[in-house]
Amino acid sequence: METSKIITIPNHWTSPKYSLGQHTKQGIIVGVQYYLFENLLAPERDGSWRYAVLVSSEDEQVDYIPESQIRLLSSPELRLEMESEIDFCQRKIQNLQQHLETM
Template sequence: MQPTISIPQGWDYPRFVPGQWTKQGLIIGMEYNPPGTMLAHEYGQGWRYAVLPDKNSQQVFYYFDDQIQQLSVAEIQAQIQAEIEQHQQQLAALQQQLVVITGGSNGC
């Protein structure tokens, strides 16, 4: 079952979602600062996104809708391909460890 997020009436809908890659990095969280609140006065009103510049970063940056740029289709495809290749390398390393542990036998 997919998680559901309800946006209260009167709030703008966000342009981005957690887990989405952007030119600024990976969106890992978001918050809404409603107009007329202390948070809106201090940080600005609207959706504010927590972004990791890359998935191995410990530093989180915060941006508003108008500060984030979407990736092009080609950039998204390249990002996905890089993720696939990284996972394939991890899988190959794990398979090699399994061969070493089992002494080359397949366990049958």
């Protein structure tokens, strides 16, 4: 069972626009980090969010991308990506089932 986690963001920070697990043109968001500007003692100065994006699941390549450079997938692009991921998983299940049958 998965437990809920609550993350509190200080009032003087902006909220992140994107969330963990969200698919973008660059990849899947796997992390979020807030970067303060030079003066840590000035809460009125906004910082910025950066996202850890899994660019390639094959070699686990992660890029860190500023919020302003994140580009979301269109609905058709997201649908195509999801269908591709489903096909991949179904092939993997079939391969595992075949392997089980040969045991």
